[in-house]
Amino acid sequence: MVAALELYLDTDATRRIRVLWDALESEGVQSMRSLLEQRHRPHVSLAVAPRFDPERVAVALAGLTVAAPLRLTFEHAGQFVGRVLWLGPAPTAELLEHHRQVHARLAAAGITLVEHYQPGRWVPHCTLSMRVPNVLMAAAVRRCLEVLPLEATVVAAALTDHARGISHPLP
Numbered sequence: 180m181v182a183a184l185e186l187y188l189d190t191d192a193t194r195r196i197r198v199l200w201d202a203l204e205s206e207g208v209q210s211m212r213s214l215l216e217q218r219h220r221p222h223v224s225l226a227v228a229p230r231f232d233p234e235r236v237a238v239a240l241a242g243l244t245v246a247a248p249l250r251l252t253f254e255h256a257g258q259f260v261g262r263v264l265w266l267g268p269a270p271t272a273e274l275l276e277h278h279r280q281v282h283a284r285l286a287a288a289g290i291t292l293v294e295h296y297q298p299g300r301w302v303p304h305c306t307l308s309m310r311v312p313n314v315l316m317a318a319a320v321r322r323c324l325e326v327l328p329l330e331a332t333v334v335a336a337a338l339t340d341h342a343r344g345i346s347h348p349l350p
Contacts, residue, residue: 192331
């Protein structure tokens, strides 16, 4: 299991993604709603690591508003290797710069981060399902396209590690 620095979305966008999770579930695709006792919340992860020390991260990010009120426009559905289905926001200059600032501060504090979340490699996304059955992928993608575009605003942030029961809000 991994820990993540998650950006949470406004109420309307969160509701729309949860409705999409339900639609996927009704078609036989296990969504993020059913994983980890329904503790997942629609989000975009800025950083991922095998484990985070909340105090060390808080010190590294002191003075930075992690939950900056970024406007996101989810414009596409995507798939990662392993049958992971997601919605992707347009990678605006503002979003990419915010991501770079967070990573620069964490790296300066000696916090080791997962490589594919590094600036220049990161694909901003909101995960919908971790294992879409191959025979259902086309239908699942079509269902995703029905909700796009989806406007959202970042309203909160937290350091999470669901396996260890950590949810540490960040400013």
